Amino acid sequence: MAVQALGYLGIGATNLDDWSDFAIRQLGMQQVDRSASCRAFRMDDRRQRLIVDRELAQAERYFGWEVADAAALDTLAARLEAAGVAVRRETAALADQRCVGGLISFRDPSGNRLEAFHGPLVADEPFRPGRDISGFRTGVLGMGHVVLMVADFGPALAFYQNLLGFRVSDFIRQPITACFLHVNQRHHSLALFQHTRLGLHHLMMEMYSLDDVGQGYDLAQAERDRVAVSLGRHPNDYMTSFYMRTPSNFLVEYGWGAREVDDATWQPQEMSTIASFWGHDGLIRSVAGDAPPPPHPPAPPPAGRRAPVQVMEGNYQRLSGVCPWWDATAGR
Ligand SMILES: [Fe+2]
Numbered sequence: 001m002a003v004q005a006l007g008y009l010g011i012g013a014t015n016l017d018d019w020s021d022f023a024i025r026q027l028g029m030q031q032v033d034r035s036a037s038c039r040a041f042r043m044d045d046r047r048q049r050l051i052v053d054r055e056l057a058q059a060e061r062y063f064g065w066e067v068a069d070a071a072a073l074d075t076l077a078a079r080l081e082a083a084g085v086a087v088r089r090e091t092a093a094l095a096d097q098r099c100v101g102g103l104i105s106f107r108d109p110s111g112n113r114l115e116a117f118h119g120p121l122v123a124d125e126p127f128r129p130g131r132d133i134s135g136f137r138t139g140v141l142g143m144g145h146v147v148l149m150v151a152d153f154g155p156a157l158a159f160y161q162n163l164l165g166f167r168v169s170d171f172i173r174q175p176i177t178a179c180f181l182h183v184n185q186r187h188h189s190l191a192l193f194q195h196t197r198l199g200l201h202h203l204m205m206e207m208y209s210l211d212d213v214g215q216g217y218d219l220a221q222a223e224r225d226r227v228a229v230s231l232g233r234h235p236n237d238y239m240t241s242f243y244m245r246t247p248s249n250f251l252v253e254y255g256w257g258a259r260e261v262d263d264a265t266w267q268p269q270e271m272s273t274i275a276s277f278w279g280h281d282g283l284i285r286s287v288a289g290d291a292p293p294p295p296h297p298p299a300p301p302p303a304g305r306r307a308p309v310q311v312m313e314g315n316y317q318r319l320s321g322v323c324p325w326w327d328a329t330a331g332r
Helices: 016-027 070-082 092-098 153-163 210-221 283-288 324-331
Strands: 005-012 030-034 038-042 050-053 061-066 102-107 113-118 145-150 167-172 178-182 190-194 199-207 227-233 240-245 251-256 269-271
Touching: 005 145, 016 030, 016 038, 016 050, 016 210, 070 102, 070 113, 092 102, 092 113, 145 153, 153 178, 153 190, 199 210, 210 227, 210 240, 210 251, 227 251, 227 283
Parallel strands: 005 050, 061 113, 145 190, 167 269, 199 251
Antiparallel strands: 005 061, 030 038, 038 050, 102 113, 145 199, 167 178, 178 190, 227 240, 240 251
8 A cells, every 4th residue: 555645736827815815715725734825724623725836837737645654655656666766855944834744755657746755743722714614524535536637648647646646436447538537445546537738627515414505606607707617426436516716827626425445345447438427508618728628429318327325324314214116216
C-alpha cells in the first residue's frame, strides 16, 4: 500500500478575493490563512486542505497525496527513483507551509506536480464552516477526488497504478477513454480522462447531507454562470452532485451519497456510458470543451437505471411499507 488518500490541493491564482468568497460562502470552507500572496482553507480537523497561492503560475497545481508515515514516504521515494522518476526531498520549511511532517515532490508523466506527504497537522480549534452545512465527508477517505485530463493515457495509468498503488474501480473505452481509481474506500480519489486539453477538470468534495448539496445548488443557481453541470446522479459512484465553475479554470463537483468500494470483493467493471442515471446536463460539454461533436453521437443509455441510496447511520429513517403491490415487488 502506498498512497492512502488525497490530502490537499494547491492551485495558482491571482484572484484571491474571488477564491475567498467562493470557498467560504458557496462551498462552506473555513479560511484560516490570509496573506498578501496566499489563502488557505479548512474543511475538517486538518489545518488546511485547499491552498490558493498567487506566487504559483496560474495553471500550476500541486496534488498532496498522503502516505502512512515517514517510512512509507521513504519506500515510495525509492520505488519512484528505481523507476527513473526524479524525486525531490522537500525542506522542513516547505513541510511547515504544507502543515505536514515531511514531503517529497515529483511529476507524473503528464507533468502534474505531485507531492507525497506524511504527518498532516490537525488544528487546535474545531472546524467552523463558512456557511451552515453539516460538514464534509473526509477522514480516511481524504478530501475528495480529482479528475485529470491527460494526453498519454497508458503511461499515466501505469504510473498511478504501478508506482503509487492506485487500484481500478471502473473504466470506459467508448465513447471516451477514462479510468476511475481508488486508494481507500472512496470509489475514486482520482480519475484519468484521455484528452487533448490537459490539466484538472474538477475537484470533488462530498457532503454529509443531501440538503447541504441542495442548498449549495440554490446558492449557485442564484449566480450567473456559476452552475456548469446540473444536479444529477452518477452511475458508477452513485454520487448525487452538481458542478460549479470556480474562480479558476476548473470545476468543483459538490455531492452526496457516494458508494464505497471494498478491495476484498470489488471487481473492476467496464462502463458502456458515462451518462448519468438522470441530470448532469452539461457534463459531456464540460469535458468536450470546444471540440466539435462526434459524427455519430453515442446512443442514449437505457432508461430505468437506478441504484439504492448510500446512507450512513443517523442519516436516514426507514419507511414502512404501505402498499401490498410494492411489498410484493420489493420482496421479489
Ligand atoms: Fe467527479
